[in-house]
Amino acid sequence: MKRTLKSKLFVLCGLLLLLSGCTEVAITGRKQFNLVPDSTMNSMGFQSYSEFLTKSKLSKDFSKTRMVKRVGSRIQKAVEQYCAQNNLSDSLRGYQWEVNLIEDDSLNAWAMPGGKMVVYTGLLKVTQSEAGLATVMGHEIAHVFAKHGAERMTQGLIVEMGGVALSKAIANRPDKTKNIFMKSYGAGTQVGLLLPYSRVHESEADHLGLIFMAMAGYNPNEAVNFWQRMSVAKQGSQTIEILSTHPADSTRIRNIQNLIPKAMQYYRQ
Ligand SMILES: [Zn+2]
Numbered sequence: 001m002k003r004t005l006k007s008k009l010f011v012l013c014g015l016l017l018l019l020s021g022c023t024e025v026a027i028t029g030r031k032q033f034n035l036v037p038d039s040t041m042n043s044m045g046f047q048s049y050s051e052f053l054t055k056s057k058l059s060k061d062f063s064k065t066r067m068v069k070r071v072g073s074r075i076q077k078a079v080e081q082y083c084a085q086n087n088l089s090d091s092l093r094g095y096q097w098e099v100n101l102i103e104d105d106s107l108n109a110w111a112m113p114g115g116k117m118v119v120y121t122g123l124l125k126v127t128q129s130e131a132g133l134a135t136v137m138g139h140e141i142a143h144v145f146a147k148h149g150a151e152r153m154t155q156g157l158i159v160e161m162g163g164v165a166l167s168k169a170i171a172n173r174p175d176k177t178k179n180i181f182m183k184s185y186g187a188g189t190q191v192g193l194l195l196p197y198s199r200v201h202e203s204e205a206d207h208l209g210l211i212f213m214a215m216a217g218y219n220p221n222e223a224v225n226f227w228q229r230m231s232v233a234k235q236g237s238q239t240i241e242i243l244s245t246h247p248a249d250s251t252r253i254r255n256i257q258n259l260i261p262k263a264m265q266y267y268r269q
Contacts, residue, residue: 023147025204033151034150036153041181042114045112045149048112048182056102056104057103059101059121064101064124065100065101069099072117074216079092079212082212092115095114104121107126109123113149113150114144115144130218135209135223138210139205140209141212143205146201148204148205156180160176203252215268224256228249
């Protein structure tokens with residue numbers, strides 16, 4: 001009898017937990033389960049980002065750095081504008097937007113919770129134009145906007161710590177919690193374009209990124225051209241094995257093409 005009551009209580013708690021953690025991603029309307037608050041994700045993001053920067057070489061090319069920062073700032077404004085128009089500005093509270101260009105030949109870029117982004121110089125050969133760069137940055141910031149990292153971290157906490165309350169996990173096992181965060185982000189360097197998220201998260205980031213780049217004044221049709229160039233560039237790169245988990249390029253490009261009419265409604269020249 002006692003045991004039944006206990007198990008009933010357990011199920012009830014589980015349901016309450018699910019309800020409190022269930023949210024909806026703006027624009028796509030996808031339901032997600034997320035137990036990690038923004039403040040936690042952001043502060044872990046800030047810490048990992050500054051650790052990453054101390055170990056990395058910033059590009060000394062001022063004009064390219066300026067371009068990356070300019071595109072980043074236009075994407076940032078688009079995200080802020082979208083949030084303001086849709087009563088979502090709270091989700092950007094505590095953000096400390098920052099973009100840096102890293103001297104590194106990898107075809108990579110990534111963003112961390114709290115608005116911290118990097119682009120690698122190697123990728124500029126593929127982005128070619130500001131619109132190409134806006135495609136990548138729109139995509140990366142979309143992962144942050146849709147809280148994909150928190151969703152992955154929630155899964156990590158449940159798998160590795162049996163769903164222990166996060167506050168407890170951080171207080172008792174700070175190293176372990178940080179580890180799960182780093183895993184959710186592939187330890188900073190391997191995330192982004194190089195080691196993509198799941199297929200669902202990737203196509204969601206493509207979708208949202210297209211809207212943000214359009215709002216920032218970049219023609220969304222350029223996203224198709226960018227992913228076509230990326231598909232060719234990847235073939236000659238060593239990262240091909242990692243990228244094999246990636247949704248097939250042709251499927252991705254077709255999905256993006258289907259979303260162009262929607263994105264064009266947001267496009268401001
Ligand atoms: Zn991605």
